[in-house]
Amino acid sequence: MSDLSQGISKEQEIAELDKKYYIHPTTVPKTFVEQGPKLVFAEGNGMNVKDVNGDTYIDGVSMLWNVNLGHGNQELAKAAYDQMTNIAYSSSFYGFSNERAVRLAEKIVSLAPGDLNAVYFTSGGSEANETAFKLARFYWSLKGQDKKRKIISVSNGYHGATSAAGTATGIDAFHSFAGSEDTNILNAKAHLTNCEAGDRNDPNYEGSIRDIIEKEGPENVAAVIVEPVQGAGGIHISPDGYLKAVRDLCDEHNVLLISDEVICGFGRTGKMFGVDNWDVVPDFMSLAKGITSGYTQLGGVLMSQEIRDTLVEYDKILGHGFTYSGHPTACAIGLKNLEILERDGLVQNAKNMEVEMKRGFEYLEDKHPHVTKTRALGLLAGFELQQDPSTNTPFDDSVGAAGIVDDECFKRNLILRTADFEKGVNILAIAPPLIVNKEDIDKIFNIIDEALTAFEKKIK
Numbered sequence: 001m002s003d004l005s006q007g008i009s010k011e012q013e014i015a016e017l018d019k020k021y022y023i024h025p026t027t028v029p030k031t032f033v034e035q036g037p038k039l040v041f042a043e044g045n046g047m048n049v050k051d052v053n054g055d056t057y058i059d060g061v062s063m064l065w066n067v068n069l070g071h072g073n074q075e076l077a078k079a080a081y082d083q084m085t086n087i088a089y090s091s092s093f094y095g096f097s098n099e100r101a102v103r104l105a106e107k108i109v110s111l112a113p114g115d116l117n118a119v120y121f122t123s124g125g126s127e128a129n130e131t132a133f134k135l136a137r138f139y140w141s142l143k144g145q146d147k148k149r150k151i152i153s154v155s156n157g158y159h160g161a162t163s164a165a166g167t168a169t170g171i172d173a174f175h176s177f178a179g180s181e182d183t184n185i186l187n188a189k190a191h192l193t194n195c196e197a198g199d200r201n202d203p204n205y206e207g208s209i210r211d212i213i214e215k216e217g218p219e220n221v222a223a224v225i226v227e228p229v230q231g232a233g234g235i236h237i238s239p240d241g242y243l244k245a246v247r248d249l250c251d252e253h254n255v256l257l258i259s260d261e262v263i264c265g266f267g268r269t270g271k272m273f274g275v276d277n278w279d280v281v282p283d284f285m286s287l288a289k290g291i292t293s294g295y296t297q298l299g300g301v302l303m304s305q306e307i308r309d310t311l312v313e314y315d316k317i318l319g320h321g322f323t324y325s326g327h328p329t330a331c332a333i334g335l336k337n338l339e340i341l342e343r344d345g346l347v348q349n350a351k352n353m354e355v356e357m358k359r360g361f362e363y364l365e366d367k368h369p370h371v372t373k374t375r376a377l378g379l380l381a382g383f384e385l386q387q388d389p390s391t392n393t394p395f396d397d398s399v400g401a402a403g404i405v406d407d408e409c410f411k412r413n414l415i416l417r418t419a420d421f422e423k424g425v426n427i428l429a430i431a432p433p434l435i436v437n438k439e440d441i442d443k444i445f446n447i448i449d450e451a452l453t454a455f456e457k458k459i460k
């Protein structure tokens, strides 16, 4: 017990220790040390979480869009316990293996589209994307095309926080954090809508993926990375035809396509994988989050048969490995998680609940004048706030519109998140656990409704 514990509540004690010792990720450090934690989580059950004071909140974003089976799942806990009491951890280096990793790889392949037939495991999404970038370059080297090194990502994409994945992230704060940019990663200005640019005469050509590939020279480009639905960058759902156009563009220029499925994978969008919404098969798929519903860290990269077959011809050590690649306990949780996902029909539930979310959005748009651009694919949903949607006029950034609504929801015990890294854009994201039902969605939308009313009063 620390000396701070004398005469103060547990919440205060944790807050003081937190401010002193714990540096938080993706948090404003100065504000944090001034104000301390917003909430200290203590328990979770289904859709709900409790803080150290015993107050209950609805988890409207599945924490970081990862707790897909909801909180407090006993079956996942038991899978972890069973594996840990057999062998908690074992190495996958130097020829060693374990049954859980093998079975999980087989299971993921069985769910994946097309010929995505082999898996490399990582500890999370950033490592998955790093791995996809490296394996894409390695593949081209093995094919005698050493110059193919560059990776192209699109604006508003989020791909992680390590050096290469951070550079691929088209959100300023991450893209150039601490000068760690990887010069082989090129961020296309391309928004989802102008990636289909046909040729130089197309008004959308400038800055499009096509433009970047052609400027850099396809002989220098290893891969393009996209999210089927951009999450952190603002819940931007790929327009119909977009992913297919990117796939065709990659084929035309002999460039590999990486689909970042870290959020979309395992049912979030109402299909097993995001690309399944448009029947596109990438060359790599990055996975994490929903693979274990966040019950422990795990990620992976699915790769095509062609890439796998090329890789396994290599007769020296593969100089890329993480201590926790193929972690048996993580893989045991992953296997149980996927078993429950299928057994309980949760991918279909995500699709069914999309309808309820859209109904909720219709209600909000009718009632609240600033609500606009509502969208949902499965249980990945968002809406925007504008000063005047009829003229597409944004709120001034000084208003902090999305932040106010987010706070008003929080005051009413609903956790959402803003996705407003872009200037002049105010987006709120909703992504509840895939176990959500109609009553839960009604509750969520009732709270947002009240929060919007409070927001309107505040800005009057």
Ligand code: PMP
Binding pocket: 064, 123, 124, 125, 126, 127, 129, 158, 159, 160, 161, 227, 231, 232, 260, 261, 262, 263, 288, 289
């Ligand atoms: N890709 C996407 C689409 C993500 O949303 C995230 C995490 N939010 C990542 C990659 C990085 O994953 P991790 O935080 O597990 O490294």
